[in-house]
Amino acid sequence: MPDSGYPWPIETTRLDNGLRVVVSEDRTAPAVAVNLWYDVGSRHEPTGQTGFAHLFEHLMFEGSVNVAKTEHMKLIQGAGGSLNATTNPDRTNYFETVPAEHLELALWLEADRMGGLVPALTQETLDNQRDVVKNERRQRYENVPYGDAWLRLLPLLYPPGHPYHHATIGSMADLNAADLATFQAFHQTYYAPDNAVLTVVGDATAAEVFTLAQRYFGAIPARGDIPAAPDGHTVAGTGRPVVETVTADVPAARVYVAHRTHPFGSPGYDVATVAATVLGSGRGSRLYQRLADGERLAQPDLVGAYGVDLAHAPAPVIATATARPGVSAQQLAAGVAEVVDELATVPVTAAELDRAKALLSTAWWRQMSTVDGRADALGRYATQFGDPARTADRLPGWLSVTAGQIAELAADVLTPADRVTLTYLPEETR
Secondary structure, eight states, X not given: OOSSSOOSOOEEEEOTTSOEEEEXXXXXXXXXXXXXXXXXXXXXXXXXXXXXXXXHHHHTTSOBTTBOTTHHHHHHHHTXXXXXXXXXXXXXXXXXXXXXXXXXXXXXXXXXXXHHHHHHOOHHHHHHHHHHHHHHHIIIIISSTTTTHHHHHHHHHSOTTSTTSSOTTOOHHHHHHOOHHHHHHHHHHHSSGGGEEEEEEESSOXXXXXXXXXXXXXXXXXXXXXXXXXXXXXXXXXXXXXXXXXXXXXXXXXXXXXXXXXXXXXXXXXXXXXXXXXXXXXXXXXHIIIIIIISOOEEEEEEEEEEOOOSSSOOEEEEEEEEOTTOOHHHHHHHHHHHHHHHHHSOOOHHHHHHHHHHHHHHHHHHHTSXXXXXXXXXXXXXXXXXGGGGGGHHHXXXXXXXXXXXXXXXXXXXXXXXXXXXXXXXXXX
């Protein structure tokens, strides 16, 4: 397999109603991945409607005009396929992987819930899925040690009014307050063909997919006036570090050190991605070598760093570590900060750079090795950058990063003056 690029064909078309269709034929196995990206996520949610995009991830499995409640899942699984959906600040996507002979079934199902969800949406379904989301919030965020870290970090990183200020799970107060008509209006605003990208990868020709897409999606009317999300690309630095300390039912002190960098897809974020890998991916990383193996401040399996791939604002790089017994939160925070600061002053070695690029290459080709991974990547680049072929830019972007660029990035955006530090303390330390 080549070192970079996207070595499969890509063909695209746009239906009259605005639906973009992307096809990448691959005859390796008799399977196809269908992936539908909607350009709606939590960054699009107006004030008072937080959590709507995520709730619709649930609602769109609850039936549409021609598909009974839970029937979508039964039909795909009964055909030997798999399916799921995810929501993040930037988008919502729905996806199935099925034997190639069931491509038409998958496309019909996706079209029916795009154009036929609102007539089938009932108060009972809405109330039921509202309760499901409440339980998800409790199980994933509120009743898990450190589970609300992301909910806390976002408002520390992005000011009020910024589209990334709130998490995708949203506010339970907002979800409870909205009536059925409000949810129906939200769906009609964003879940439209001219706000979506349909991607099919696998054992199907472009001509076949284009014909089926026209058959099942072509009659769905375009929305035409989809409101743009608020612009979040500029976040003014305050020049003052932000610190929050939480005392909670957690087993040990934990520290998160976060910085805003550059938007996903930009050359600057390529540098940030490699820097985060050098900083905190695996046992060869700087954080592990210094804090877990060296000074023994952090628990070995609970130290690392990563970027969060947000495309419409300076995306965060987050370093985190959990204290060993007897280590104070202050010691741990100072240790993490010191390792982050040294990215600007202690040059990344050739061995560190090679290791980081090897890890990123492996992760990239692991995604590209599956039809569903490729479908998601193509859908992402078509939605966020207008061109699915830009998928081929990502790996070369990482591989071109230099040690000097990492030092420059660290000196520019990983600075103590613009740092967010979130610390969890066990309750007995109060």
